[in-house]
Every structure is written in structure tokens, then in C-alpha cells.
Amino acid sequence: MDVIFEATIQVLLSDGPIRLNTTRVARRAGVSVGTLYQYFPNKQALLFAVLERHLAVLADAIAKACDENRCATVEKIAETVVKAYLNARMAQAEVSPALALVAMELDARELIDAALRRSEKAIETMLSTASDSRFVDPRVIAQTITAVIYGTVPAFCQRVMSPAARREAEKQLTIMFRSYLIAQRSSAAEARRATTPSSR
Numbered sequence: 001m002d003v004i005f006e007a008t009i010q011v012l013l014s015d016g017p018i019r020l021n022t023t024r025v026a027r028r029a030g031v032s033v034g035t036l037y038q039y040f041p042n043k044q045a046l047l048f049a050v051l052e053r054h055l056a057v058l059a060d061a062i063a064k065a066c067d068e069n070r071c072a073t074v075e076k077i078a079e080t081v082v083k084a085y086l087n088a089r090m091a092q093a094e095v096s097p098a099l100a101l102v103a104m105e106l107d108a109r110e111l112i113d114a115a116l117r118r119s120e121k122a123i124e125t126m127l128s129t130a131s132d133s134r135f136v137d138p139r140v141i142a143q144t145i146t147a148v149i150y151g152t153v154p155a156f157c158q159r160v161m162s163p164a165a166r167r168e169a170e171k172q173l174t175i176m177f178r179s180y181l182i183a184q185r186s187s188a189a190e191a192r193r194a195t196t197p198s199s200r
Contacts (some may be wrong), residue, residue, distance in 0.1 A: 003029045004036060008050050011097040016107065022046065048095045048111075054099050055115040058150075059122075063089035066122035074185060077126055078177035085149045086170055090161070095097060112150070120146045133185040141184050145177060148171040 007029035011020045022043055026033045047182055066085035069076060089096065089114040103112065121169055124142035159168065 001039065004031065004039065004046075005050055006113045009048055009095050012050075012095055012102075016054055017047070017098055017101050018194060020047070023149070030127075037122050041170070044106060048106055051099055051106065051108055052111050054095075055111055057092065058077070058085065058088050059115040059118040061085065063122040066126040070126055070171060071131045072129075073132045074125065074130060074181045075178055078174050078181055081123060081145060081149065082170055082173045082177060086166070086173070090166060093161075116150055119150070127181075135184055141181070172200070 004025065007025050008020070010028055011024050015024060022033055022036055022040070022045065025046065026036045029036070036046075061084045061193035062081065063079050069080045072080065075191075076193060092099075120139075120142045123145055124138045127133075127141055
């Protein structure tokens with residue numbers, strides 16, 4: 001199975017999603033077309049599986065990083081999310097543009113939504129355990145952060161960046177997320193003060 005996925009990515013990179021077909025993939029994988037059809041009945045099913053794996057890599061990376069950084073500070077939380085996503089995304093930087101086209105062609109909204117929900121849940125859990133902050137609604141904050149990293153951040157990753165450019169992108173995104181979390185922390189503190197009866 002892995003050899004078929006790898007061959008599909010290689011054909012995507014060399015020929016593009018339009019010219020990709022099961023015959024080319026089977027030839028690149030060193031298997032018969034009949035063997036490939038045992039796993040994937042057509043080109044669409046093959047591309048769907050490759051995209052699903054790509055999205056799972058991103059969601060897995062975020063979930064693992066969040067799980068390993070519970071009870072962290074706001075600064076560490078921001079750094080964790082950015083680093084996990086960028087590392088996973090940049091590891092697949094060459095094929096990401098082609099997979100973006102595949103996602104549009106296949107109408108893969110359900111796959112993308114599943115990855116988003118998994119990432120949101122992991123980030124929400126990490127936010128709920130923050131060591132230096134309490135948030136009024138960590139779920140909404142997690143949804144916002146996830147929407148940014150899956151929606152806006154890919155613009156950073158449409159090409160293979162130099163190490164210096166990658167470090168700068170990571171730095172700027174971390175500042176952005178940290179500032180947002182600090183602002184949310186302040187809002188939570190103000191909300192608590194507003195609901196706490198003043199002593200006379």
C-alpha cells in the first residue's frame with residue numbers, strides 16, 4: 001500500500017493531477033494495474049486515499065504535539081501549534097499544491113472537516129489545561145486557531161522555503177497566535193471581574 005501511495009505522489013509531482021492515471025501509478029509502483037485495482041477501483045478513489053493520508057498527517061502532528069504539551073504556558077501553546085503544523089506541512093511542501101487541486105476536484109470537504117475537527121479538539125484540550133491562563137471559551141478559540149492554520153497558513157507552504165524563510169514564518173505566526181491568546185486571556189480576566197460581586 002505504501003509503495004502505491006508513494007508512486008501516486010511521484011506521478012502527481014511529475015505529471016500533475018490531470019495526467020495522472022492508474023496505469024502510470026501502477027508502472028511507477030512496480031505493480032500490475034490489476035493489483036492496484038484490488039485496493040483502488042479508479043483514479044478518484046486513489047487520489048481520495050492519498051489526500052486522506054495527507055490530511056491525517058497534519059491532524060496527527062497537531063494532536064500529538066498538543067497531547068505532549070498539556071499544562072503549558074500560552075507562549076508554549078502558540079509555539080507548539082505553529083511548529084507542529086509547519087513541520088508536517090513543509091515535509092509535504094512539494095506535493096501540497098497538487099493535493100490542493102485534487103481536493104477541489106474531488107470536493108473533499110468532508111475529509112477536510114474531519115481533519116479540522118480533530119485538530120480543534122486537540123487544541124481545545126491543550127488550551128483548557130494552560131498553566132498560566134483561563135479562557136472563557138477554549139472551544140471557540142481552538143476553532144479560530146484551526147481555521148487560521150488550515151486556511152491562511154498554507155500560503156506560507158506553497159513552495160519549499162529556505163531554512164531562513166521558514167524560521168521567519170514560524171516566528172511571525174507564533175507572535176500572531178501568542179498575541180491572540182494573550183488577548184483572550186485578558187478578556188477572560190475582565191469577564192471574571194465583571195461577574196464577581198464587589199466588596200463594600
